Amino acid sequence: xxxNFDYDVIWRSLPYLFQQGMAFTLxxxxxxxxxxxILGTLIAMMRLSSSAVLSGFAVSYVNLMRSLPLVLVxxxxxxxxxxxxxxxxxxxxPVQVGAYASTIVTFTLFExxxxxxxxxxxxxxxxRGQVMAGYAIGLNYREVMRHVVLPQAFRNMLPxxxxxxxxLFQDTSLVYVLxxxxxxxxxxxxxxxxxxxTEMYLFAALVYFLICFTASFFVKRLQxxxxxxx
Amino acid sequence: xxxxxxxKVSKWYNPQFQVLKNCTTAVxxxxxxVVCGPSGSGKSTLIKTVNALEPVQAGTIMVDGLNVTTMxxxxxxxxxxxxxxxQHFELFPHLxxxxxxxxxxxxxxxxxxxxxxxxAMKMLxxxxxxxxxxxxxxxxxxxxxxRVAIARALVMDPICMLFDEPTSALDPEMINEVLDVMVELxxxxxxxxxxxxxxxxxxxxxxRVIFMDAGEIVEDAQKEDFFGHPRSDRAQQFxxxxxxx
Numbered sequence: 522x523x524x525n526f527d528y529d530v531i532w533r534s535l536p537y538l539f540q541q542g543m544a545f546t547l548x549x550x551x552x553x554x555x556x557x558x559i560l561g562t563l564i565a566m567m568r569l570s571s572s573a574v575l576s577g578f579a580v581s582y583v584n585l586m587r588s589l590p591l592v593l594v595x596x597x598x599x600x601x602x603x604x605x606x607x608x609x610x611x612x613x614x615p616v617q618v619g620a621y622a623s624t625i626v627t628f629t630l631f632e633x634x635x636x637x638x639x640x641x642x643x644x645x646x647x648x649r650g651q652v653m654a655g656y657a658i659g660l661n662y663r664e665v666m667r668h669v670v671l672p673q674a675f676r677n678m679l680p681x682x683x684x685x686x687x688x689l690f691q692d693t694s695l696v697y698v699l700x701x702x703x704x705x706x707x708x709x710x711x712x713x714x715x716x717x718x719t720e721m722y723l724f725a726a727l728v729y730f731l732i733c734f735t736a737s738f739f740v741k742r743l744q745x746x747x748x749x750x751x
Numbered sequence: 752x753x754x755x756x757x758x759k760v761s762k763w764y765n766p767q768f769q770v771l772k773n774c775t776t777a778v779x780x781x782x783x784x785v786v787c788g789p790s791g792s793g794k795s796t797l798i799k800t801v802n803a804l805e806p807v808q809a810g811t812i813m814v815d816g817l818n819v820t821t822m823x824x825x826x827x828x829x830x831x832x833x834x835x836x837x838q839h840f841e842l843f844p845h846l847x848x849x850x851x852x853x854x855x856x857x858x859x860x861x862x863x864x865x866x867x868x869x870x871a872m873k874m875l876x877x878x879x880x881x882x883x884x885x886x887x888x889x890x891x892x893x894x895x896x897x898r899v900a901i902a903r904a905l906v907m908d909p910i911c912m913l914f915d916e917p918t919s920a921l922d923p924e925m926i927n928e929v930l931d932v933m934v935e936l937x938x939x940x941x942x943x944x945x946x947x948x949x950x951x952x953x954x955x956x957x958x959r960v961i962f963m964d965a966g967e968i969v970e971d972a973q974k975e976d977f978f979g980h981p982r983s984d985r986a987q988q989f990x991x992x993x994x995x996x
Binding site for chain 1: 904
């Protein structure tokens, strides 16, 4: 049944698929993970702070982001950001942001909401008695955080952070709605041009599967290695 | 001057719920004081106020001549001199046993790695756990973990020790190994304040017994008087309940 498949189309388009498509997919994943983690940590700290204003803002932000489909947010930001830019720099016309910049900002802001929840859960997973024990031997707040709470929180949340990054890697394919050439976008363009839809989509699926499956495997191994003996 | 002075201490969790009501007592240097009472009587809260793990709203607590209730910046330093043992051990699960014993020494007391390690091994030998130095807390039994917790407090060279129900979370067969270490400490003249239901321990090593009920210190008496003829009805009832079997 696969006799009329043309595998050559895959070979021919490999440089394009990886050098352009996969390069963007990986860049977007990396940038959104790094900045999403930084922003997410800030949001988690706001959420855990005693200030009602800060924690209220953090809760609203997280709830808003988690209640909207990612595709919708991608669209929304793409169409909204020129006007936000216009308002910020007080220009008399909408600022052209471009699809690439727009998706990077969108994914960062969107992932920050998810990462902040992982961070918060990680910090809260450390029992209060541990904090007490740290204080009891004479550590101050900063030292308790650094030597007692965060090392334990980090072990609890690291596998979840990696798993979320794998999900993010898959989600980046949604940028096709802005006609961006990510890995799936590149495969799709070749598929349409050469009329080889089945081959290209099968190949794309295989690549996504191999990368995610391998990454998940390593996350599981890591989880075993760093887990705390209880 | 007593080692620990607790004077007219009151604490509220919220305006409706007062956990400590005007508590006054003192612990002399070298004295062993057992605090007992029904659950919810405020005894654990009282002992945690001594090193300011629980803040109080009224009254004064002095440790070694220093006012703990008004202390802010020097609080960590004072806490490092007051050993504390918790009901649920609270060893740091991500650190090896020896690292658990070194953390406070290196960070708070500024001892070198080597000096801290040497001290840690000495204390582990004392509680009979040298062989477990490189293990993690989760690999030890409850009794062993609690002995490590005592060692973790002792490496700091404390001027007094606070025990918050140190044996209540242990299986019965492990209670004695922990009590033995505590008896040993008491014999050496360590000042100790111990919240416990172990009346055998109280009879054996305590100088005084404090009985609490509903946030109040109902009775504060020499051991012989407390077990011989408790004055209050509440203490009598409590004793008859826990000593009847």
